[in-house]
Amino acid sequence: MxxxxxxxxxxxxxxxxxxxxxxxxxxxxxxxxVPLFYSLYISMLNYNLSLPNTMIRMTGLDNYKYMLTNGPFMKSIGWTLVFTFFTVLLNVVLGMILALMLNNEKVSKRTKIFKSLFILPMMLAPVVSTTMWKIMFGAIYGPINYLMESIGLQTVAWTGETLPAKIAVIIIDVWGATPFCMLILIAALQTVPRDIYESAFMDGANRFKVFFKITLPLIRNFIALVVSLRVMDALKIFDSIMILTDGGPGDSTETMGTMIYKTAFRYMNVGAGSAGAMIFFVIIIVVTLIFLKLIRNDRQ
Structure with missing residues (x-):
């Protein structure tokens, strides 16, 4: 028993x-x-929502060939990667600057209210924040153009020209995601022992040398975490593009996410849209693996 x-x-x-x-x-x-494998299955079908179900048939890799030879889709891949590079770079740099400011004992005592204000953009839904920025970027009655005009600068059609539209999209994403980077980097800075700083200053090191020789090496794991999370998030940009520019002017601000959505649901070609989604999935995996490889080599 x-x-x-x-x-x-x-x-x-x-x-x-x-x-x-x-x-x-x-x-x-x-x-x-299950949805991943179902999407893989659909990507091999001639599946168009505007046609009857009797027209659905297996086409193999034809949808992939169509998407990879589709000029606007390939252009959207390039813009998505460029957008990701600049937004992540600005997120980390601005997040680090704000984290250093708020982590300073003398400054933080006088600016406690700013800690709450800095995280407000992160608390807003992307739809709300982008709508707010769309009003601010208005060509005629927008506050940004009014301010530029009041100081003698020429007004800009933020959503009507290619370069201004791209800059506007980057500004919106940086504004919304920088507080997230700032919070993680503040936590990272607080893990660095104060004794190391005191020893370095006693040895005659200045603040720039301490930052690059001591602070950055000690918090590089946190920086890698911030960059990896932001890269994966920036690659999936969708909301702000659809609300602010709808991919325009022309197709200059189309990202992989918006192109996949429009192909599948606006142009009714679900098979090609699913193929684009699978290509998007592979690109995210490749970019992530390359980034992790670079981090591993840097640690060695």
Whole structure:
């Protein structure tokens, strides 16, 4: 009887981890893995919502060939990568500057209210913040153009010209995502022991040397975390593009996300849209692996 009890206890101990992780595995399978394989299946079909179901047929890799030879889609890949590079760079630089300011004891005591104000952009939904910026970027009655005109500068058609539209999209994303970077970097700076700073200053090191020789090496794991999260998030930019420019002027601000959406639901070509989504998925994986490889080499 005692032996049977021990056997049952051992079996329950072995099964306990699977019982705990089971619901999470089921949810991930239903919400991520199954849709992924279903999208892969659809990407190989001639599936158009404007045509009857009897027209659906297997076409193999034709949708992939169509998307990879589609000029606007390939152009959107380039713009998405450029957008990601500039926004992540500005996010990290501005986030670090704000984190250094708010982490300073003398400054932080006088600017406690600014800590709350700085995180407000992060708390707003992308739709709300982009709508607000769309009003501010208005060509005729927008406050930004009014301010530029009042100081003698020429007004800009922010959503009507290619370069201003791209700059506006980058500004919106930087404004909304920098507080996230700032919070993580503040936490990172607080992990650096004060004794190291005191020793460095006693040895005659200035603030710039301390920052580049001590602070950055000690918090590089946090910086890598911020950059990796922001890269994956920036690659998926969608809301602000659709609300502010709808991909215009022309197709100059179309990203991979907006092109996939329009192909699948505006032009009704679900098969090609699914193929674009799979290409998008592969690009995200490749960019992430390259970034992780660079981090690993840097640590070595």
């Amino acid at each position: 005692k032996r049977d009890t021990v056997v049952v206890k051992r079996l329950s101990d072995r099964a306990l981890p699977y019982i705990f992780i089971g619901p999470a595995v089921i949810l991930i399978t239903l919400l991520a893995i």
